[in-house]
Amino acid sequence: MQESHDNYPTRLDHAIPPIPRVEPTVWGGREHGPLDDDALNAFGAGGYLIRHRALGEDWLPPLNQELNRLGADLDADDPRVVREPGGGSIRSVFEPHLLSDLIAEVVSLDTVLPVARQLLGSDVYIHQARINMMPGFTGTGFYWHSDFETWHAEDGMPAIRAVSCSIALTENYPYNGSLMVMPGSHETFYPCVGATPDDHHTASLVNQRIGVPDQTTLAKVADRCGIDQFTGPPGTALWFDANLLHGSGSNITPFPRSNIFLVFNSVENALVEPFAAARRRPEYLASRAAVPFGSIQASV
Numbered sequence: 185m186q187e188s189h190d191n192y193p194t195r196l197d198h199a200i201p202p203i204p205r206v207e208p209t210v211w212g213g214r215e216h217g218p219l220d221d222d223a224l225n226a227f228g229a230g231g232y233l234i235r236h237r238a239l240g241e242d243w244l245p246p247l248n249q250e251l252n253r254l255g256a257d258l259d260a261d262d263p264r265v266v267r268e269p270g271g272g273s274i275r276s277v278f279e280p281h282l283l284s285d286l287i288a289e290v291v292s293l294d295t296v297l298p299v300a301r302q303l304l305g306s307d308v309y310i311h312q313a314r315i316n317m318m319p320g321f322t323g324t325g326f327y328w329h330s331d332f333e334t335w336h337a338e339d340g341m342p343a344i345r346a347v348s349c350s351i352a353l354t355e356n357y358p359y360n361g362s363l364m365v366m367p368g369s370h371e372t373f374y375p376c377v378g379a380t381p382d383d384h385h386t387a388s389l390v391n392q393r394i395g396v397p398d399q400t401t402l403a404k405v406a407d408r409c410g411i412d413q414f415t416g417p418p419g420t421a422l423w424f425d426a427n428l429l430h431g432s433g434s435n436i437t438p439f440p441r442s443n444i445f446l447v448f449n450s451v452e453n454a455l456v457e458p459f460a461a462a463r464r465r466p467e468y469l470a471s472r473a474a475v476p477f478g479s480i481q482a483s484v
Contacts, residue, residue: 195460217302231370231428238421300448307476311449323435332426337460339470346426361435369429
């Protein structure tokens, strides 16, 4: 039985107007972490923040080696491995923090975990983690979407109190499929039309069609908010609100792009039953152990 009121109805059989966000974007203050007032205000207004040197240069060679190891060691039929359309190269590997001590250590860095706690104003846990790999020439993009729409509809995340951290492991150029965001779009929830198919995640992780705003809505939001693009050297972190509209184009350049993608949810925002899906998604996509990160590291 659903235990939480639905402030953000979606996956409907008819269109309804956009819904103003109920929750604040920034939950903690200057005294709660490393971000100063300017950074907190920028995140609150735009819904995203770029932090340089989240990883030092000495981290990059071993992490790239770890990506290669994970890709080689995991079985081809492991559901945590998502491939490009047609069964091509690896697109994503989920739960890397449980597969690699090195990546678990990245989560604990002073440049990562305290920022999540400050933005969310509480202890946090990993709702979802993955490595994203966009190979040169053949890497396909991600269509415009709000992550919260999926996490709410298919995972039962009650409130917009989660934040994502994408840490670049390669150079992010304007032309190799780097992430684009619509600044300020996080202030509004855009309900989507279309019921959630059974086992939707098996298709949406490759090419999402359900749970995305229609083109008319996207055009209006882009006209009002504009589009910014995340570029920068390896080691740069992009923090963005769970409800920020974002997407990426395909990579037809020779330059591959990869990143560690961490989703932090407040322990006070534990998942309930899905709001618009018949069953829960697998644990590797949506952890239900709302235990503060750090207290379960002994099992990593």
